[in-house]
Amino acid sequence: MADDSTIPVVDFQVFSSPSPSDHVYQTSKLLTSALHTHGIVALINHPLASTSLAAAFHRARSFFSLPSSTKLQAPHPPGYAVHRGYSPPGLEKVSQLTSSSISSEALKKLRAEISDVKESFEVGSESNSEQPNIWLPDEASSLPGFKNDSLRFYWECDHLAKTILRSVAIGLDMPDPDFFVQRCTGLNNQLRILHYPPIAAGEVDQGAMTRMPAHSDWSAITLLFQDDCGGLEVEDPISPDSFIPVTPIEGACLVNVGDLLMRWSNDYLKSPLHRVALPQLSDRFEGEERMTRQRYSIPYFVGPDPDVLVECLPSCSSTSNPAKYEPITQRAYNAMRGCTHYESSEEAT
Ligand SMILES: O=C(O)CCC(=O)C(=O)O
Numbered sequence: 001m002a003d004d005s006t007i008p009v010v011d012f013q014v015f016s017s018p019s020p021s022d023h024v025y026q027t028s029k030l031l032t033s034a035l036h037t038h039g040i041v042a043l044i045n046h047p048l049a050s051t052s053l054a055a056a057f058h059r060a061r062s063f064f065s066l067p068s069s070t071k072l073q074a075p076h077p078p079g080y081a082v083h084r085g086y087s088p089p090g091l092e093k094v095s096q097l098t099s100s101s102i103s104s105e106a107l108k109k110l111r112a113e114i115s116d117v118k119e120s121f122e123v124g125s126e127s128n129s130e131q132p133n134i135w136l137p138d139e140a141s142s143l144p145g146f147k148n149d150s151l152r153f154y155w156e157c158d159h160l161a162k163t164i165l166r167s168v169a170i171g172l173d174m175p176d177p178d179f180f181v182q183r184c185t186g187l188n189n190q191l192r193i194l195h196y197p198p199i200a201a202g203e204v205d206q207g208a209m210t211r212m213p214a215h216s217d218w219s220a221i222t223l224l225f226q227d228d229c230g231g232l233e234v235e236d237p238i239s240p241d242s243f244i245p246v247t248p249i250e251g252a253c254l255v256n257v258g259d260l261l262m263r264w265s266n267d268y269l270k271s272p273l274h275r276v277a278l279p280q281l282s283d284r285f286e287g288e289e290r291m292t293r294q295r296y297s298i299p300y301f302v303g304p305d306p307d308v309l310v311e312c313l314p315s316c317s318s319t320s321n322p323a324k325y326e327p328i329t330q331r332a333y334n335a336m337r338g339c340t341h342y343e344s345s346e347e348a349t
């Protein structure tokens with residue numbers, strides 16, 4: 001485990017080979033303890049093959065290198081309801097601000113002043129008819145194998161996610177280790193590849209741009225793979241409003257709690273605020289056009305199936321600690337968060 005100014009690291013080796021159950025239990029306790037204190041953990045020696053991960057980053061670089069006119073042939077639909085396809089830089093803005101915490105005029109002004117500089121492409125299960133995938137029409141000639149390889153990676157991430165969800169259930173001393181796996185079948189996950197293009201250093205100096213503002217994820221858990229650029233930060237649990245850097249560890253899988261696991265666990269597991277800050281001064285390329293480094297990351301959002309009711313786990317409540325949230329389905333939670341997000345970012349649609 002790390003000190004308080006960095007995020008915890010847990011060695012997940014026991015899940016790569018047959019291991020005694022007490023080792024599995026100890027690792028699972030370390031996992032849930034990290035997700036309790038920080039809401040995020042870096043798993044090392046996890047079972048996802050490093051070759052698959054390297055190939056996924058390679059695929060992301062190839063995709064984002066295509067001309068804009070090609071990428072825009074697989075456009076993300078307007079609105080919040082469907083999360084698939086390509087979003088060009090500046091299109092999507094995430095924010096934790098809600099219309100109840102700030103007036104809509106002030107929110108609009110804030111959004112007009114600060115632009116998110118990133119592009120993304122999102123993929124789901126081919127069986128999810130409510131969220132149909134959006135592929136390039138001509139992918140065979142522009143990016144051979146992109147669709148099949150992306151889908152294979154999607155299911156490899158799902159496999160890792162299920163191992164982690166079982167470990168969370170064990171760490172929470174739940175009677176059924178498959179409780180979460182049965183409710184998060186893989187139908188409703190979302191694979192996102194993200195590219196943060198280089199930014200002119202002048203913009204960094206003026207603070208006119210951000211990479212991704214602070215937000216929590218709407219998922220049950222999120223797996224996140226990042227390159228070596230850095231910039232990801234998570235709210236400091238012992239000093240809220242300040243953020244600690246999530247320093248890249250090669251090959252590690254970051255796992256953060258999403259809002260729905262937080263609700264399931266009655267706030268025992270925290271869905272942390274996190275953001276992507278601009279790179280450090282020392283990490284800028286100098287020259288006439290002083291630019292920052294570009295960054296790639298791959299989040300994988302693990303969602304319960306849309307109609308699963310997320311309600312406080314019996315082991316996480318008592319008479320002195322009653323349930324804090326009303327039961328809610330993923331579908332209803334998505335609509336609730338999405339409406340707020342959509343209303344307050346209408347210029348993005
Ligand atoms: O790019 C990253 O490292 C973070 C991405 C993220 O937080 C998200 O897509 O929700």
Ligand SMILES: [Fe+2]
Pocket residue numbers: 215216217274
């Ligand atoms: Fe996130």
